[in-house]
Amino acid sequence: MKPATLKDIAKQLGISITTVSKALKNYPDVSEKTKFKVRTLAEQLNYVPNSFAIGLRKQESKTIGVIIPTMVHYFFSTVIDAILKEAESRNYMGIIMQSNEDYELEKKQVDLLLNKGVDGILISLSNKTRDFKHLQKIIDYHVPLVLFDKIAKVMDCSKIVIDDRKAAYDAVTYLINKGYRRIAHFRGDLNPQNSIDRFLGYKKALLDHNIEFDPKLVYLCDNNSDFTDGYNSAAKLMHDHGDNVDAIFTVNDLLAIGAINYFNEKQIKIPDQIALIGFSNWFMASVISPSLSSIDQHAYKMGETSAKILFNEIDCKFKGIPVKHEKITIDTELIIRDSC
Amino acid sequence: MKPATLKDIAKQLGISITTVSKALKNYPDVSEKTKFKVRTLAEQLNYVPNSFAIGLRKQESKTIGVIIPTMVHYFFSTVIDAILKEAESRNYMGIIMQSNEDYELEKKQVDLLLNKGVDGILISLSNKTRDFKHLQKIIDYHVPLVLFDKIAKVMDCSKIVIDDRKAAYDAVTYLINKGYRRIAHFRGDLNPQNSIDRFLGYKKALLDHNIEFDPKLVYLCDNNSDFTDGYNSAAKLMHDHGDNVDAIFTVNDLLAIGAINYFNEKQIKIPDQIALIGFSNWFMASVISPSLSSIDQHAYKMGETSAKILFNEIDCKFKGIPVKHEKITIDTELIIRDSC
């Protein structure tokens, strides 16, 4: 059982392929009578245009490519969810690839996508990506490109980000306004830029409110994906400072949750003895007890916005309208729960 | 800047397109000298075959389609992770679609994938899917199809599942062997088959160990995605039975976590006063305090196996070898932590 083609319809109706094609595309130089015959037969045979042929002919695939570091992550799966829904609504499909934080793989995947003839590409760069030739290649091929979350500032394309620095600043300011003064920070060393920005926001908030910045209150956490680091750092924090610390701002929720486990175990009251704010607002933050205040990155909004920008650029390209690239900052939101 | 084609190479070398094509495919009737010239120039021009042309010519797309109910879920994102990695290793790409538990959408997506000319399709059916004509269409088109997790028993294709009933049976048996006797069950009404099978496994474990099945210990939880239901059911359970219940087996981890929150709040000791086992082994289970015993569904293994079976069928199809469909049950694993 093979799909019907224009040729099949033409043969059955005793007319040319050209006429069939034009009838289906509602060209004015086909009589209503033939149009009707063609349409009904096409309907009956379940005709759908062969996408390879259209791709070859028109260089459009109704497909976009998406590269992210990893799928198994609340933030990224939500972003993908949004992107796929946007694509769906435009009858587009999405090819998803995971760079797995591997630069070489990311490069190869870009080649695969270009070769596949995707109409546009969305990327959140791997942490290891320092060289952007593969991105330049996309631009040189005139394929619309939108970077999100982990971007390359130097590239000439649209970019969607959050303001890590401001988000951190707001969170720490909230703690200060609540009366907390000795505020520790669990920072990460991975994701350099995000981690650095959050640290800078933390620091600036302290300075702007005339609170001395104490480097001894900053703990470097190696492992971004293991919550035991939060537990251990909390233990170290208590050992080093004891009562002389009243809040923690962590670079992500996982570390905060590890810390909460430690405090629960040691009967240290949250938020009375120590308050916490995390970052990312994972689903877990609302589930844990006490629930964790955190910064929502609006992952869905980010995916949605990125996709919308991309589809706009794709539209412009097909219509021959020049596009100017946008840089959009998605607002973050401080979600206050029981931990502070 | 456009990708190089066979024609470009042929023109530059003053030979025919045919010879270029054959040189690159290492045909025996091309001299080593020309092969060398062609290959070096192809390398230099970064030649990659146009995938539309190949698709049109050979009816193969090096692409598979995957339809799942939703992306934003630890289980499914892990499955997708595995599938994409398997695809990657074979130079295949994956088109991912979310049915969003909507039958009509699932049907439309199947059509889109078939039209796109994917080489194979993986589906975890939506809960609302009762009619399988769209799946039959895939089979009629001779496109390899593998169903996983949520399957349709009647379809003539390969299927990958877990044994919900056995998994539940094992978990409850573990509790019984540990000395627990009054074991409650928080069941769900969504995902009918899974939910039912887990309930049946629970019941059979009790009967097989001469423990009376008490319907009053079974609580129906409406909402699968809100953990407050676990909290509330735990409260109700304590109200109804108080000390006369010593363990709970929940249909998923979220309900268990809600319950844990309640018990922590009320200072009810886990596992001394009440023990818990969840289902699915979400990441959260290991993070919460006390950590939650649960049943691991081996999502990665399921994705990996499904993809391997699919690619095998694709291979067979291209080689003209007949395939016989497999039904594989992925072993579950009882993960014991502090909650029991």
Add this chain to the structure above:
DNA sequence: AAAAGTACCGAAAACGTTTTCGATTTTGAG
């Protein structure tokens, strides 16, 4: 009745590749 206009249709080229089959050249044997 001739000229001009309109309505309808189809041939052909193009997109880039693969593969069959026939053509040409080269080689080696007698």
Add this chain to the structure above:
DNA sequence: CTCAAAATCGAAAACGTTTTCGGTACTTTT
């Protein structure tokens, strides 16, 4: 030097679609 065999190449068709450009046939105007 002749001729068959081997080596090397290319023309052409096919995959299914879109679009340009002519070509009929019919209608209307002078």
